[in-house]
Amino acid sequence: MRYSGFRILKEGLTGNKGWRPAWRDPNPKPAYDFIVIGGGGHGLATAYYLASQFGQSSVAVLEKGWIGGGNVGRNTTIIRSNYLLDGNEPFYEFSLKLWEGLEQDTNYNSMVSQRGVFNLYHSDGQRDAYRRRGNAMMLHGADAELLDAEQLRAECPFLNFDNARFPIMGALVQRRGGTVRHDAVAWGYARGADALGVDIIQNCEVTGFRIQNGRCTGVETNRGFIAGRKIGSAVAGSSSRVMQAAGLRLPIESHVLQAFVSEGLKPIIPGVITYGGGHFYISQSDKGGLVFGGDIDGYNSYAQRGNLQVVEDVCEGGMSMMPLIGRARMVRMWGGIMDMSMDGSPIIDRTPIDGLYFNGGWCYGGFKATPASGWCFAHLLATDTPHETATAYRMDRFRTGHMIDEKGSGAQPNLH
Amino acid sequence: MPRLTPTTALGGTAPRIDEIGGLRITEIADPSLAALAMRAKKNAAFTKAAKAAFGANLPAPNTAAMTDRHAVIWMGPDQYLVEANSADASLAGTLADNFGSAASITDASDAWVRFDLTGSDNIAMLERLSAADSRSMTAGTATRTPIHHMACLILCREAGASFSIYGPRSSASSLHHALITAAASL
Amino acid sequence: MIIPHPLLGPRDSQEFVYLGDASLINRPDWQAGDAADSFYEYQYLRDNPAGTHRELWYHEMGDRSWLIVTRNTVTHEIISAELANRQTAAAKTKSSRAGGRK
């Protein structure tokens, strides 16, 4: 069923009786060519591109709960490609380009809104670092602008220019950055993949791998064994748990990242704004809620909830950056499990086990990566070679010293 | 050659005193302090020297040993902050003599700013500043705790009535601001 | 969270700085033949369990102790907290008795 304004009109006039399920709920088949573990954004995107770009029809997505229930459904919806390092920037720019055509591609309005991403700077040193980053972005073909304080004030007059502990001196801006309706990304990919014959199997938890002679031949699940020619894990947040079943230890820790939303308010914030003097970023959803967040809590956690001190820290940053939000009321805080890698960058690679592939370590940048992650993982699964924009995301890079450390924080995941 | 005149941590020549509501916040101009740390495997000598120097046993965690001449404050495992009750520029030197090779001594007189807090509302004020349970503190309770992101020390001198707040000397102005703001917000 | 400090009693975790897995106290032998591998594993690979986790917390705003806290990463329940240096010293004695690490 193709979605369109005409379809809405037609259904509306006939009692909305004709809407079909956005995806089927099939029972698992005994075997597939490709099994993608994890029905989150990355897993669903992987399946979608396996089908749409690599012509694969025997594909299953196994989801232990409900699709889109992981980080794709609990993030702050930001997309951008404002990265510094060669290992990252082409990948995220590829992703941004895919976002720009996603809705037409999947026939699903995920409200890709390129309202701009502003990263504030507060010192000469920060400005110099942003200049280096902005230049790197442009050298990779992305867009970037460096605003001084007066230029920034013209666009965001509500920022605290006059009484800040760390003065707001300007911003690095990416106009093509913005936000996307997060749940719709999962649903759009799921619907698109389903239409191309992918089996999306919910409430199907992988409990183990069948590995024979160094080769993975399938997965054990709570719904029985399912054989697969190639098996890819895309379960960020649970990567260590799942891969442990295959006997692998990862350069990853799981941490909680909290996010917050206010009641619906009339439009007041233009794009995405990130504070450089503390831990705070904010945007306003189309529904009017202020969506904001800050840093991870900082301790290993699988709890999907955080603690008060980070809530306070985030709001301190917010009030310091833009005191006009003081009387806006927060209605909800929540947490997601982040796959924090040892250099802050992801892994899309084969594992030492034949037939088993890994996609994870997204830290808290996974949402914006969804399309490219899916595409590149599909590329790897289908061709056994990395996509040209994801060649640096090797699992062995820590052994060889090829870290991709945007922040320069070193091997401490909670600092990335 | 000029003689140098000290300033207080707040930068004045005389200590600052604020009276707000039922509270009195007094900057202590020139505390005499020394950091005292036991050297490894010197427990016996250290304990003995402490007894001789202070006339009291070393304090347990969360407490200070209060004597006529000193307050010996537990700061960390085998680490103490010694406060002389009256100005004593030679405190660190004297302790070094007393403890010999049993301890590492560092003059800490200039590491801290100290504010004394007296009055009826001090519990109400402290509970706006610190997570420490000031309501249950007895004389000689000493707790290191953050106040407005500053690493501070609260020493109870008289339960519910008299407290000293130590903070990093370079942050004296911010700490003072936090104290008088809290006092005014009660 | 509240960390049950072995010396100071319950203290708000806000006073602490978190480092990570307590295995970081087991620094490999720099002279061993496989030092490059063992340092790589020491520095980069983690068990990252969903469940009981031994981890390092530093009492930055308190007594500057490093603690090893045993905590459940799913429920956040804390099972124990000990001074890290006692643990380290004990581990070192043990490993030297066992003839050192390989």
Place this chain on the structure above:
Amino acid sequence: MTQVNRLDGGLIDRNTPLSFSFDGRQLTGYAGDTLASALVANGIRLVGRSFKYHRPRGIISAGSEEPNGLVELRSGARREPNSRVTMTELFDGLDARSQNRWPSLGFDLMSVNDRLSSFLGAGFYYKTFMWPKKFWELVYEPIIRRAAGLGALSGEDDPDVYDRGYRHCDLLIIGAGPAGLMAALTAGRAGAEVILVDEDFRAGGRLTLETHDVGGMAGCDWADSAIAELSTMDNVRIMPRSTAIGVFDHGIYSVVERVADHLAVPQPGKPRQILWRVYAKRALLCAGATERLIAFDNNDRPGIMQAGAVRGFVNRYAAAPAERIAIFTNNDDGHRTAVDLAAAGIDVTAIIDSRDEAPASDVAEVLRGSVVSNSSGRLGLGHVTVRMAGGGHRHLDCGALAVSGGWNPNVHLTCHHRGRPVWQDDIAAFVPGDGGPAGLAVAGAARGIFSTAGALADGQAQAIAQLAEIGITAAASKMPEAESDDINITPMWHVGGTKRAWLDQQNDVTVKDIRQAHQENFRSVEHLKRYTTLGMAGDQGRTSNVLGLSIMAELTGKTIQETGTTIYRPPYTPTPIGVFAGRSTGADFRPTRLPPSHHWAVEQGAVFVEAGAWLRAQWYPREGETKWRQSVDREVLATRQSVGVCDVSTLGKIDIQGRGAAEFVNFVYSNGFATLPVGKTRYGLMLREDGMVMDDGTTARLGEDHFLMTTTTANAGGVYRHLEFVRQCLRPDLDVQLISATDSWAQFAVAGPNSRAVLQQLVDPQHDISNEAFPFMACGNITVCGGLPARLFRISFSGELAYEIAVPARYGDAMIRALMTAGEPYDITPYGTEALGVMRIEKGHVTGNELNGTITARNLGMEKMVSKKKDSIGAILSGREALVAEDGLCLVGLQALNGTDVTAGSHLFAVGTPVDAKHDQGYVTSAAYSPHLEASIGLGFITNGAARHGEIVRAMNPLQGRSAELKIVSPHFIDPEGDRLRA
């Protein structure tokens, strides 16, 4: 001025009339009113518009769950959008306006959406607005955004302040209804430290809204007497106007106290609200229950309310929602409303009871087995249609409909750790399940014990049980007598119909939306919520979720328990962002550290810069200097030509003592320190274990067992933590003691050819600081100005002959003045961080710009400083293949040619190569104008840089449309041989 619906009685103070305005209408209420009750008393039913369809909205509750009665409160910078009228205490001069309507509440053009509702069902926006591609940002989204949102922020900075507070207790009791009060009495009498919080301004919970007796007196009087007794106990703290909004790990509760929301403006200096962090050994949730509505066609008309709220307005506030009120119920509680209304003289039209076995009523006709199937009326209820038991319909005239669909225990806080509630059939509601937060028990209606007697007894029993767990014995006391009626519910979720029946009135989610979600396979509760927005309103579904779940359960053929719930998250009620920030905002966001010369620098008119936590002098402008470069150039030249002075107290200083101090320092630095002689200082390079440079600085050996390490200003805290990690976790075998000495010392760099001459005037004569006696890198304890203990270091960041002199911090102010006086003959010049930066670039010293966490010693050209002969942090991993590659980045000096400038953040390219990422060879880290060389210079990293001195490269800065031609040179622009240092 007439309060048309005001009755006699109630808990309001008729001696204190209060005037207020709503949408510009001047109205009057009384002290003790909420804005909701005052509006009801004034006969105002229409208070807002819904989110999507802009349907007229009226108040449905009397409590914090209110989804509809949202207004913009106050004006100017204090405007508060989405304020719940039920939680707003009336004060004199209160100004409220309806929101989300244009041009007026009564005539809202956006209500055209309501006519188009067939096309605006669940998730319609996911299916359209995709063509043409550009139109989303240009056309569709701006329209949607303008239409969305409810109230508007003022756009001005919040003028109020917020506080934080911390309290400890044995037992935190959340809710001062019958269960909470009885628990507090029990625990208080036992001597436990008790904190009792309640979101209302008057204690009693439902008792304030009911008429039945407790202990032989009116329920509200019993509540007052309980509060009176509790107020005499030092161990009990009562916090009215305080909402427990969240449960965090290990017994940490956040409680928001609304200190001044019942005043027009907070008192000067005092907070509007306080965020209390309560550390509770045990807690008892006595949060009561929320009445739910029943879905039927057009059940969202203003005037259709919770039955308990209707009688609450009548009983507590003497405010009648209407003259004629019908009741629609599926349980006995609805009948209680009828009794109270009749007692207040209100005409109860009928009791429509869906149960065939409904009890009789003395006060009104009971329509058994009947349901309300529709409503009508413009902008408010006029009639309801009743579908009678035997078929057929009846139309009833009524201005309000009191609906009781049963009660949902307020389990929310028990779910804050992701515990799930469980379904209890006899009350047809979710009650707390296992997996709630440790230490949190539940009592009374919050766990489904709805009668007053039951709640009182449970409050006591739970308090005793909780205290027993922490070793406090509390005695049971005689229970006051109270009603103990069952509610006898027969579930009835929705009345079938052909129109829309509302579930979530704020977000406009109807039964049809649930059906459509089911049809499109959004069947999991989380999909349902996200697709339809059910339960995503400000009440987090308190008034809507169970209804929605029951309908999904019907559609899927599952039970409600199997269908499950979404997760309640903090905060329990919407909470201003400001209160979470407390006082840590604006200039007080973080504390400021001031170096010892700060006050003196202020006198000099210095310009200051934030350097991490510190505020440092950036430069010292002199009269006639209009551009910063003039000042900085002058400061640099003066220092290089004669002498300059700079406060460097901000550098981290760590005192390291012990028999193992030398081995310790040798372990944490990559270069050797074991052999450093006493009285000498050495540059140290500190690596992280991954081989990257962590920090650098000079470390002095003051004694055999005594070192003083300096760190960069930015890394002082991190390095200290690292050293403690090494001391306690890696090398507990060493005898080492650490203490931070950063704040203890005022330290000044005195630099330039005349620095010795200046210092010699201050250093006591017994200390020889001549070049011979005190050569480059010497250090020592000395005295100055007649016996003041000081430390002197012969170290130089500027590249000149230089010293750093340290005195106890309290003498810092005097010392800078003494230095300035002593330096007068040499025209001594104070310099700030900018000149410091220029001189360190000229000398090729690296700082945070270069040490960005991805740089190895090898990148700095210092690979020889990573000793392979000893064990040190970072040595092993710095040898990984990618980190020792021949074509790695290498620190170089850069000098601009042809009138161009070096710009930090530019990328470096070989001449003749394309400007793209593939040919990127490095980047500029630091740049400065060197007045000494009269050239724009900088530092940077470029591949294979050491071998490229002399090569000309291009520095590209496309971000700002600039490029430059740079010559690669040695990073040591000044005195590469170090002759000046040693002069």
